[in-house]
Amino acid sequence: MTRLLIIPFLLIATSAFAQSGNTVTNQSACSRDVSRFCRAKINDGDMVVLDCLKEHRSKLGKACAKVLTDNNQ
Numbered sequence: 001m002t003r004l005l006i007i008p009f010l011l012i013a014t015s016a017f018a019q020s021g022n023t024v025t026n027q028s029a030c031s032r033d034v035s036r037f038c039r040a041k042i043n044d045g046d047m048v049v050l051d052c053l054k055e056h057r058s059k060l061g062k063a064c065a066k067v068l069t070d071n072n073q
Contacts, residue, residue, distance in 0.1 A: 025063075029067045033060045034052075037052060053073075
């Protein structure tokens with residue numbers, strides 16, 4: 001459970017997510033998708049998780065996909 005709480009904060013730390021003004025929204029938009037598709041990569045670093053999200057773009061929820069698009073990812 002602790003890992004699931006850390007994931008959103010890892011996403012905020014990446015430059016892609018930090019560029020956006022509303023990081024709380026970004027955090028909540030992608031936390032479910034990270035835990036669903038990228039759980040095995042959580043300990044591999046922020047950019048690995050971001051790459052994982054991009055690999056699963058077609059399966060992401062609309063909100064998370066929008067966060068990626070809005071941040072040129």
